Amino acid sequence: MAGLMLQGTGSDVGKSVLVAGLCRAAANRGLRVLPFKPQNMSNNAAVTPEGGEIGRAQALQAIAARAPLHVDMNPVLLKPQADRTSQLIVHGKVRGTLGAANFREARRPLLGEVLESYRRLEARCDLVLVEGAGSPAEINLRSGDIANMGFARTAGVPVVLAGDIDRGGVIAAVVGTRAVIDPEDAAMIHGFIINKFRGDPALFTDGYEAIERLSGWRGFGVLPWEPAVAQLPSEDAVILERGLGAKPGKLLVACPILPRIANFDDLDPLRQESGVDVAMIPPGTPIPAEAALIVLPGSKATIADMAFLRTQGWDIDVLAHHRRGGAVLGICGGYQMLGRSIADPHGIEGPPGEVAGLGLLDVTTVLAGRKTLQQVEGTAMNAPFTGYEMHMGVTEGPDAARPFARLAQGRADGAIGRDGRTFGTYCHGLLAKPGLRGALLARIGAQSDGFDNDARVDAALDALAETMERHLDIDGLLALAGVTL
Known part of the structure; x- marks a missing residue:
């Protein structure tokens, strides 16, 4: 062959x-x-x-x-x-x-x-x-x-x-x-x-x-x-170091660049929206106060990245943003960070231990059990989506009774805070289709262009x-x- x-x-x-x-x-x-x-x-x-x-x-x-x-x-x-x-x-x-x-x-x-x-x-x-x-x-x-x-x-x-x-x-x-x-x-x-x-x-x-x-x-x-390459997802985190600068007149979505950031292509569909500017925030830089949405991304080492988030003062920025009425979306590791605590009793990510989360969701996470790896589809914000799960740990608590999504596999996913502005999910790739992406943008005062990102790719x-x-x-x-x- x-x-x-x-x-x-x-x-x-x-x-x-x-x-x-x-x-x-x-x-x-x-x-x-x-x-x-x-x-x-x-x-x-x-x-x-x-x-x-x-x-x-x-x-x-x-x-x-x-x-x-x-x-x-x-x-x-x-x-x-x-x-x-x-x-x-x-x-x-x-x-x-x-x-x-x-x-x-x-x-x-x-x-x-x-x-x-x-x-x-x-x-x-x-x-x-x-x-x-x-x-x-x-x-x-x-x-x-x-x-x-x-x-x-x-x-x-x-x-x-x-x-x-x-x-x-x-x-x-x-x-x-x-x-x-x-x-x-x-x-x-x-x-x-x-x-x-x-x-x-x-x-x-x-x-x-x-x-x-x-x-x-x-x-x-x-x-x-080839300009079309900009429509393709990047695997290499080197791209994040180049800066994706703010565009005047756009609604700002901010995402901190964590040391072990994972699956950051979740943000690609938002980046392609004409009315949205996705700003990747490098270490040493505050999260802009004018952000309409903060996205806490996936992480390969959630506890270590949670500690890093605090050393950067980003925890203060996120909590201040929330007090001002801003929306927060946590995906996978970012979802875990939004809860009250993250425990790693068996040392899966590093030395055994437990850290406090941001406390914006009334849930707790324990990193234990088998790694979840599966493709999923479901409904969130009254819109269908497809995606995949790739995570360790179990997240439970009162806010999980208000799930972010209902999966076709017959179970719930994620949590929504009592304020209705804090969202956590284990589903990656969920913003590729126009329905859910449009519903999320509508929550923060933006209108989606309505494109299918998979078709664009x-x-x-x-x-x-x-x-x-x-x-x-x-x-x-x-x-x-x-x-x-």
Whole structure:
């Protein structure tokens, strides 16, 4: 079967988007295509139909391929819990916790399971498109690697290297990769793509030819900056550090950037509303008093992020906002923070302990039991929605008698405060459809544009694929992968 791997000259050079665009281009050509990432590190994840979890980027790529999500698409997922520890997810299920010191050795045995997933995908399709992680030029991480060349060489999958010209230095990035990696690794790379070009491509002709000459690799094209990419969810929290500045005349929705923020793509549909400005609030910055809605996002380490929220003084900002009549929405970990307390008696997230929450909802949370992973649908604010749950813990209390949502699975979800302005839910992705998003915005005095965000994402993938067909040698990439044209 056919396979092709895209690796990058660094993190955030656009590998995830390039694989998604190629998935859609291949699907539009009538190929059965599936995405694959051997090892991912992200707190943005998606739930598969069988009740596992994979990186958000692979979920987007599956949508691009018009294929159901499956745990084989991302067999190893690391979810950072602290600066030196990550939760290890293998084939969609929690397998334990890894520290930075033991990760290199712990990952070696995982290569076999990674290859098993890849071979299963191969058997189901015409083409597997593989995304690398970080860069193969990180030669300090090469020993025991399962994410880049360690996988490519073992699986025999040819590689194309992607470089981001928007950040500058792309000639050195591509040629420098060739210079520092092992010759046998370099032999796996058959070409390069220049990504995110702005302006007239003719101005880069000399640079493009220089890369070909100095690296010995052929170019597969220069992809221009594609505005439709802004409609796609981002997996990498790096995007939050760039600031999503306030827009004059918009109704403000504020979300603090917690150290272990998770599934922040929940906010993407709000960001696309013409009458709304979503401001991601960085550490050291107060939550603006003019915010109409504060969203407390998901968290991979709720107790630690609750403590961080207090050190930033954001607890004072949230409570002051609430006293002024503002609305607050807590999603997953953010829901837990809105309650009276969060207890972790078994040390699931870190040392056993308990912390006080914000007390805006009369509920308490105990982090115990099995992790809930399931796709859901239901009704909230008299509007239907679809989404997914991905959380540890049980939240109970008087305010849970006023649930935020009624799920089709026959149970209630979340809580609404007595004031009718404080909402907590365990459901991610619930704002993608226009009904519930419109109802929420109406509560804070805004009118929704009424779009379906899932449809917007699908249209953006088509636009991206069309741009790639015009500017990249797709025939050459497919031939390299082994697809018979």
